[in-house]
Amino acid sequence: MTDTFTKYDEWLKDDTDVAALVMRQWLEPVEGKGAVIFPPTYTLKDTQREKRARAGEETPGCYLNSKGEASGYNIDCFEDGSSVCQIDSVGSQANRMEPIFKRARYKHLVPQVVIKAGDREVDLLDVGHRAADAIVRFSDLANDLEDAFKAAKDGDAQKLAKIAPTSLVFGAWDSRATQVKLPRIVRSVIRAFRVRALHRSAQYIPAIEYVDEGLLEAPEGKQQQDSMSQLGLSHAPAPWSHGGVLVEQEIRRDATLNLVALRALAAGPDDDPLSLRRYIFGLSLVAFTALQETFLREGCQLIPVEHESATWHLVRHDGRREEFSVSHDEALAFAQAAASDFVVGEPRAATFDNKTAKAALIQSKDERKKSRRAKKSEKESKS
């Protein structure tokens, strides 16, 4: 137990040479290698790719709609024919990793905080801005979190770790109040290498031909025809649109655990920071190694490649990399030991305080004027 507990202590002390852990994990579509997957789609309005697409140039992954507006995948193409496509962004990966601490196997590692807002219940682990989110900053946890963020600003992350430790793991910015910024410790992204963007066409066919059956009159003009298509009363073609990508090389998840950011965490000035750092490190390792949600979006379900284990490297401050390995069971064992030593915060049930929120919404006339003037001079100084 002691060995499990202290095995990473050298990395958590301030004079260590180890700066980060990086992991690579190879993934494939659940349908098998070579299946088409659907990356996230972004608007490409007003970008060079949209201009090139409108000019008729080849722009892989960029699709024009009927109005000539572009959207598509985030694909970089290079002169040697290689290409890289973003499959899941840093922010999206963080939002997928954090909720694993709701699973039965891991929930005891973090305090479970649920906020009741009207008829809804929201888990803090699902909330976009984490411990800084408005839903929780206007709850009856507000004062505790205010204290916790202020303490973090002064170098003591202990209080925040007792309420919302995953905010330390994935980063947060208390933009509504203290302005404290917590750098992320864990970062993950999924990319596909050497891709071919595809198109697909589809056509909605109505259940019956309403016009031919005499149930509706024939449309007069394009506008009526479009309205009928929108309502499902006529054919609606969707030609030559986003069709996913074919991955010719590999799909890879690259994750980093920034030990420098982790070592910036401490408890009170007279307290040993190791317990806190072990705890957060344990949570980070679990987040890294746990089986991720495979379903990223419709048409994109990715699983680890069988017989191809993830690779791990230590990165030292001088850039040198060394191989190292940790299994999920080892990570979990460490995290449990660390959590036990740290003493995980109590579960909390909070209530969204709509009176506080409404009071913030109602401003005095003077305060509104002041605010408007301040915003105006900010705009003027920018231009």
Added chain:
Amino acid sequence: MTRYLCISVTFLDVLFHGKRDAGEPEWPPSPMRLFQALLAGSRTGWRSREWSDAKAEAFRWLERCDPPKIVAPEARLAAAYTLFVPNNDGDRKWDRQDRLTSKIARPHRLICRDETDQSQSLHYLWAIPEEAWPTARPHAQLLCREARHLMALGWGIDQAVGNGRILTDVEAAALPGRKWRPWHNHCPGRPRSRVPISNSLDDLEQVHAKFVNRINGRQFNPPPKLSRFDSVVYLSAGALPPRSYATFELPEGVAFRQEKANEVAAMLRSLACDDERYRNRQDFQERFPEDDPEIYLAGHVNGAKRTPPRFSYLPLPTIGHQYADGMIRRVLIAEPYGDDGSHARWVQQRLRNQALRDKDKNERGVLLALWRVRSRAMVERYVAENRSWSSVTPVILPGFDDGKHAKADRLLLQAIEQAGLPLDAVTDLTLRKAPFWSGSQHPRQYHRPHYLKHLPAWHVRLIFREPVPGPIAVGAGRHCGLGVFAVNCAL
């Protein structure tokens, strides 16, 4: 012996999202960005308790140093895309979709040499002369330790690890990567990088304090922007030094046929040398007493083998798309490579709003600042850094080619050298009579002064090993409107 304080930053991922002023993607990351990242690392979390006068003095010493050299991995601009993230006002708008705000990402992608090359490190080098070492040493050593607290460089997602060392000359020269050096001289049109100066640290602290306190109850007080920094151009160390220049545009309705490029150049030169109406020559003599206006302005070099420093007068025909008419609406006056930009600045200020006159003294057009919306982009075609260039006006070879291609090639190489371009920088060249650009003509159509009339002329395409900055003009007419090149395509 010169020592170097070397702060190295190793990126943990291949993307860098940092932007320079005006929101343009930045590479390499500016020294001011590094300064801010070092400071952030030194004052994040519990480390803010450890901040001391000694650390502050070290940062103040660093901000007073000259801008560092940078050794950086190669990087290419990646595709731009728009990110949508929800605003943190879920108390007002419950639905996430109702509170999305957009942000455009346009990162640089670091180029890995191969799969095993995962270390994407860049290095910042401050030279410390021997005599300065005793006072500099404690600051440099402290900064080496503080560098290890760096967490990110660029956006928050651009995680990185830092390291600091003191290097010798030999060790610094051996660092892998593309070398960049700061260039302080006048360099219009080039992107600039922020560098710290005296009081940058104090300014950062003030701005940060205002940012942290920007919300006071229900009142928002916008924080000020940083103001204590300088900006310099960073040039790739192997690249040619830039060529400073001045640009002008003619009024609406005034344009010259491209075949008259030499005549336009002559009018421009005549204006620069004017000693009656505008007294430009006299003013030049007062401003630059060490330069002979007969040589620098008028180009009377009296048959000197090596051309002494002088202006090149370069009309810029409109090119670049299938409907471009090749007419001359803009002109450029360039200094020699590596000059300090003072002459270009003088002529830019002096000649603006002065009128070009032909040999019969008729006014032919007033020189204005660039006024068309597309003018900056058009001038960029002639001055941007690129590997592939094609002649717009034909190159006059400095000798007779006797109708032989091989001899023409040799003469062209001679002309390239005479133009100040290193021969070993050229990897490929093409000579032909047919023009490369819409609006350009066969070489025989172009007007030439009598002393160039009988020399052979060709259109030329050049490919360089490394990107070369413009403006480029080659050949015996390179100072008077002939042999002007434009960027062929993005390479």
